[in-house]
Amino acid sequence: MARNLTFSQIEAFKAVMDAGTTTRAATVLNTTQPSISRRLSELQSASGLKLFDLHHGRLRPTAEGRHLYHSILQHYSGLQKIETLVAVMRESGTQSLRIGCTPSVAAGLLPPVINAFLKQYPNTHISIQTLSTRQLEDYLNQGLIEMAMASGEFMQGDFATEVLSRTPAICVLPLHHPLAQHDRISLDMLANEKILSFSETDELSVRIKQQLVKHGLPQEFSIQTPSSITVCALVAAGNGVGIVTPYIAAPFADRLAITQLDPIIEVDLQLAMPSHTAPSMLVECFLDLMRRSVKANHLQAGVRSARTQRPPRSDP
Structure with a gap:
């Protein structure tokens, strides 16, 4: 009859699987080889399962x-996350900020906001997790981050959402591309170009394909990747053209030609936070700085767009 397992039995079993032998497992756990063998025997007896057999004198799972x-x-992975969180709290107490965001937000928007935040709270420990939108939802649900920001829509969890910004997607091209001289790129102009974009389920990819269908253009992307940063890097190296969110293009401004896209395809920058927990003072401060930065970037993008519009041609 199966009995309850003990932590020492499970610990010995994991050590043997990790190390490969009972002798090395004993060294890892700072015990003796007979002790490890005894715990394995107890584990098999308690579980009612045969977990190893002997093959050429060695244990084989x-x-x-x-x-x-x-x-x-x-389960150990979950325990390690808890231990990491405890270590952060032990090191910095309540002076900690745990942010989650997609890589494009981390590269395009976070650096100046973090800089401004640390000027106000220089002793704060900041943890930044760069993950996909679905992974950010998991981290929010587990309480491993206090907020999440992404250009994708948050759906799966008990949290409140807010649209921080709604901006048009842009077209990025290699610097010396023939279309780089244009202030505005239409989808028709991209008919013969290799278009780089994101995964099939990405919100921006879905909207791009809808517009391609509407204009009677091919809907196949030559290269797909979940990362806007990768799209920009590939485009800068001459692998095609890309359609991305505007804030990620700024770090690549010296390596890319950045143009407006016609028709306009708007992209939301969304914020998600747990709905059952009030934000801390540090979170409120950070979000205030983020909202100001996003607003300033939006206004500057509008000014740049207006300046790039060619004046109407006058009749001779």
Whole structure:
């Protein structure tokens, strides 16, 4: 009859799977080889499962042993996240800020906001997790971050959302591309170009494809990647043209030609925070700085757009 497992049994089993032998596992756990062997025997007896067999004098995990090992790894991963959080709180107390965002937001918007924030709160420990939108939802649900920002829509979780900015997507081209001389690029002009974009389910990709269908153009992207940063880097190296959110193009301004896109395809920058917990003073301060920065960037983008419009041609 199966009995309850103990932590020492599971710990010994994981150590053997990690190290490969009971001798090395004993060294890792600072115990003896007979002690490890005894715990493995107890674990197999308590679980009612055969977790190892002897093969050429060495322990070899069975299918059940491998399955148990992968399950244990998932629980250890969760424990490590908790230990990391505890370490951060122990080091900095309540003076910590845990931010989650997509890589494009981290590269395009965060640096000046973090700089301004640290001038006000120089002793704050800041943790920045750069993840996909779906992973950000998981981190919010687990309480591992206090806020999340992404250009994708947040859906799966108990949190409040806010649209920080709504801006038109832009077209990025290699600096010496023939179309780089144009102030505004239409989708028709991209008919024969290799278009780089994001995954099939990405909100911007879906909207681009809708417009391509509307204009009777091919809907295939030559290269797809989940990262706006990768799109910009690939375009800068001459691998095609891209349609991205405007704030990610700024770090590549010296390597890319950046133009307006026609028709306008608007992209939302969304903020998500847990709805059951009030934001801390540090979170409120950070968000105030972020909103100001996003507004300033939006206004500057409008000024640049107006300046790039060619004046109407006068009749001779």
